[in-house]
Amino acid sequence: MATYSRLPGSVALITLQNPPVNALSAAVRQGIVDTVQRALKDPKVTSVVICGQNGKFCGGADIREFAGPMLGPPLVPMIHAIEAVDKPVAAAIEGVALGGGLELALGCHYRIAHSKALLGLPEVTLGLLPGAGGSQRLPRLIGLTAALDLITTGRQHDSSFFSSLHLLCVCSQSISSVCVSGQSLDSRRLSTLPCPCPPDVDSLLDKTMVKVRQRSRGALAPVACVQALMAAASLPYTQGMEKERDLLTTLFNSGQARALQYAFFSQRVVGKWSLPSGASWDNSAARTISKAAVIGLGTMGRGIVVALALTGISVVAVETQEKQLAEASQVVPAMLQREAGRRSLATPPGVISFSSNLQDVCEVELVIEAVFEDMSLKLQVFRHLTSVCRPGTLLCSNTSGLDIDRLAAVTQSPGLVVGMHFFAPAHVMKLLEVVYGPRSSPEAVATAMQLGKRMGKVSVAVGNCPGFVGNRMLKPYLEQANFLLEEGATPQQVDEVLEEFGFPMGVFRMSDLSGLDVGWRIRKEAGLTGPGVESTRTRQGRRYSPLPDQVCEAGRLGQKTGRGWYQYDGPGGRVARSDHWVNIFLEAYRAEHGLVARSIAPEEILERCLYALINEGFNILQDAMAAGPEDIDAIYVFGYGWPRHHGGPMFHAGQVGLGRILERLQHHHHNHPDVPHLKPSTLLRRLVAVGSPPVQKWREFINKERVHSQL
Numbered sequence: 155m156a157t158y159s160r161l162p163g164s165v166a167l168i169t170l171q172n173p174p175v176n177a178l179s180a181a182v183r184q185g186i187v188d189t190v191q192r193a194l195k196d197p198k199v200t201s202v203v204i205c206g207q208n209g210k211f212c213g214g215a216d217i218r219e220f221a222g223p224m225l226g227p228p229l230v231p232m233i234h235a236i237e238a239v240d241k242p243v244a245a246a247i248e249g250v251a252l253g254g255g256l257e258l259a260l261g262c263h264y265r266i267a268h269s270k271a272l273l274g275l276p277e278v279t280l281g282l283l284p285g286a287g288g289s290q291r292l293p294r295l296i297g298l299t300a301a302l303d304l305i306t307t308g309r310q311h312d313s314s315f316f317s318s319l320h321l322l323c324v325c326s327q328s329i330s331s332v333c334v335s336g337q338s339l340d341s342r343r344l345s346t347l348p349c350p351c352p353p354d355v356d357s358l359l360d361k362t363m364v365k366v367r368q369r370s371r372g373a374l375a376p377v378a379c380v381q382a383l384m385a386a387a388s389l390p391y392t393q394g395m396e397k398e399r400d401l402l403t404t405l406f407n408s409g410q411a412r413a414l415q416y417a418f419f420s421q422r423v424v425g426k427w428s429l430p431s432g433a434s435w436d437n438s439a440a441r442t443i444s445k446a447a448v449i450g451l452g453t454m455g456r457g458i459v460v461a462l463a464l465t466g467i468s469v470v471a472v473e474t475q476e477k478q479l480a481e482a483s484q485v486v487p488a489m490l491q492r493e494a495g496r497r498s499l500a501t502p503p504g505v506i507s508f509s510s511n512l513q514d515v516c517e518v519e520l521v522i523e524a525v526f527e528d529m530s531l532k533l534q535v536f537r538h539l540t541s542v543c544r545p546g547t548l549l550c551s552n553t554s555g556l557d558i559d560r561l562a563a564v565t566q567s568p569g570l571v572v573g574m575h576f577f578a579p580a581h582v583m584k585l586l587e588v589v590y591g592p593r594s595s596p597e598a599v600a601t602a603m604q605l606g607k608r609m610g611k612v613s614v615a616v617g618n619c620p621g622f623v624g625n626r627m628l629k630p631y632l633e634q635a636n637f638l639l640e641e642g643a644t645p646q647q648v649d650e651v652l653e654e655f656g657f658p659m660g661v662f663r664m665s666d667l668s669g670l671d672v673g674w675r676i677r678k679e680a681g682l683t684g685p686g687v688e689s690t691r692t693r694q695g696r697r698y699s700p701l702p703d704q705v706c707e708a709g710r711l712g713q714k715t716g717r718g719w720y721q722y723d724g725p726g727g728r729v730a731r732s733d734h735w736v737n738i739f740l741e742a743y744r745a746e747h748g749l750v751a752r753s754i755a756p757e758e759i760l761e762r763c764l765y766a767l768i769n770e771g772f773n774i775l776q777d778a779m780a781a782g783p784e785d786i787d788a789i790y791v792f793g794y795g796w797p798r799h800h801g802g803p804m805f806h807a808g809q810v811g812l813g814r815i816l817e818r819l820q821h822h823h824h825n826h827p828d829v830p831h832l833k834p835s836t837l838l839r840r841l842v843a844v845g846s847p848p849v850q851k852w853r854e855f856i857n858k859e860r861v862h863s864q865l
């Protein structure tokens with residue numbers, strides 16, 4: 155709703171009220187319409203100020219309402235009516251003015267903002283465009299060039315940025331009342347102004363369109379934003395608004411907008427974690443960490459040190475190898491400075507001390523072990539930590555898939571052990587998997603989750619199983635990609651299909667980037683390859699492709715060696731080029747194993763890679779290793795490059811149709827009965843049997859089925 159009050163004198167104050175961010179729900183829109191009418195009718199009122207309750211102007215249209223029928227007064231005529239009134243209307247902006255909130259402010263005649271306010275048009279991140287007149291008013295106010303950047307990226311800025319664009323005035327006091335004097339409003343109605351364009355407007359629009367298409371990887375909204383701005387630059391306001399409306403309708407009806415809005419909410423749902431034990435975010439107290447240690451200063455350890463220091467935590471960075479320590483003590487401060495600069499922090503808040511002595515962690519409250527991915531080494535470190543740390547210290551491991559419970563078992567307080575699985579580079583990547591073992595205490599999980607949040611991560615609580623959630627699902631995906639090579643595909647063919655779907659990198663380019671030896675080592679530890687293991691295509695009772703092992707045996711470990719599935723311009727090179735060696739190698743391999751190459755359609759490549767991964771997602775939900783589909787989807791969007799406009803693997807399954815996924819998995823499993831990952835999961839079958847409920851209902855269904863022991 156919106157409340158009305160008269161300030162002393164002649165100013166009417168309209169306050170938007172819809173906690174927590176005063177989103178423009180039907181009730182708020184109705185409130186605005188009613189209160190503006192009231193102000194117009196009151197002869198004593200000469201000007202109107204619109205503000206938001208609790209120090210927040212407005213977080214935009216109410217995203218929750220997008221899923222239902224349109225109720226209440228629509229935004230576009232409401233804003234237009236405000237712009238048209240003959241008493242001056244000012245938007246007094248504190249906190250946030252985002253999306254429809256900023257569009258409302260653009261319909262007002264004046265805008266004044268607190269110096270700490272945050273403004274922007276993030277609709278593009280929700281698969282939409284600023285469809286309440288924002289795509290037409292903003293360029294008329296700040297010019298086409300600046301509007302293109304803001305609207306196609308959805309970037310948010312503080313008020314000093316917008317005041318430099320003459321969008322508003324800034325004040326540093328709390329905004330309680332604003333007086334607007336009685337000048338002519340003609341020039342204050344943005345819809346009546348021409349759109350300032352640079353002389354080379356066509357070339358600017360063409361270049362922007364090319365850039366946006368490249369960047370958007372198949373997302374529709376950024377392209378529609380450019381089209382709306384083309385209309386603003388070339389058409390009168392009314393026709394521009396028609397174009398805006400048409401584009402918005404197309405976007406609204408696209409699956410992409412639904413996927414992106416789902417992704418917005420899943421990012422928030424995962425913060426409200428719960429464990430099978432009943433412990434959850436709202437019944438578990440977290441400790442506030444001010445001093446931490448990181449053990450092992452390889453690539454991951456260095457990134458973790460920087461991520462911690464950026465939050466203001468003092469870090470003891472320990473590395474027992476002198477050469478590695480010397481290198482890290484040079485590199486890490488530079489990384490910290492760079493990242494602090496990127497985040498516009500004047501000085502990095504945390505203090506880092508380097509040491510080669512494990513004893514130096516004795517005073518910290520939390521330790522993150524980030525040594526080489528080797529269980530015996532990690533066990534050794536944990537045994538040592540439990541003897542040198544103060545009782546009550548939280549011990550965390552950055553393992554990407556090893557058993558947290560085994561690590562906990564060698565410590566004096568297994569309840570204080572959790573996994574904190576970061577993704578490289580750890581100070582940049584948004585995802586953190588917080589892994590709870592059967593003995594991890596709610597306090598340890600809550601502390602790791604909160605620490606992740608402080609570091610700006612999307613933290614997801616996951617159960618302890620090989621590979622946890624992300625890497626466990628990656629395994630069948632990689633496996634299918636290798637099988638496709640055996641059957642006749644090339645790395646480029648597979649990668650092109652996945653990149654066309656929207657991944658920033660196909661599976662083979664990604665593997666080259668991460669280093670092919672990572673998986674090789676894991677397979678050796680699992681006894682799948684290595685000395686003494688027979689080179690067959692069936693291992694441990696199931697189909698196995700020795701292809702990636704043989705590529706490693708040839709000394710091709712990916713980008714770092716300049717060769718892998720592709721060739722690069724020397725070690726560390728980044729541009730992947732197809733390599734004749736790989737084609738010859740694949741032909742020889744197929745001949746050796748009596749395989750006849752066939753032509754494989756892009757649909758089969760996509761289905762086998764994605765549906766194998768999705769099927770494992772269902773198995774994970776069934777095993778209660780993730781609390782709900784949103785957890786899996788957030789992990790894939792934030793950690794594995796799953797295109798956000800496809801929502802995440804589980805959301806995508808729902809969009810494709812669960813019946814269709816089941817039918818295609820059955821088909822592929824029938825053709826490849828020796829691949830257990832293609833056997834449809836029981837949960838998928840159960841969901842199809844009850845009529846394929848929407849993804850938002852799965853959590854409830856799973857919990858019910860578990861109670862009745864159907865899963």
Ligand SMILES: CC/C=C\C/C=C/C(=O)SCCNC(=O)CCNC(=O)[C@H](O)C(C)(C)COP(=O)(O)OP(=O)(O)OC[C@H]1O[C@@H](n2cnc3c(N)ncnc32)[C@H](O)[C@@H]1OP(=O)(O)O
Pocket residue numbers: 174175177213214215216217218229250252253254255276277280282283284285286419422423
């Ligand atoms: C029909 C017209 C079509 C087009 C024109 C207009 C379109 C739009 O305006 S689309 C919406 C544009 N606005 C946004 O994209 C802003 C989204 N919100 C945010 O970025 C952030 O929430 C925030 C910066 C406003 C606040 O951040 P923070 O303080 O970190 O809190 P949370 O993100 O955890 O949010 C708290 C709480 O509020 C819910 N919420 C936030 N924004 C909206 C919204 N616009 N509509 C509905 N709900 C919103 C959010 O989900 C959280 O809810 P829970 O506590 O239940 O999780």
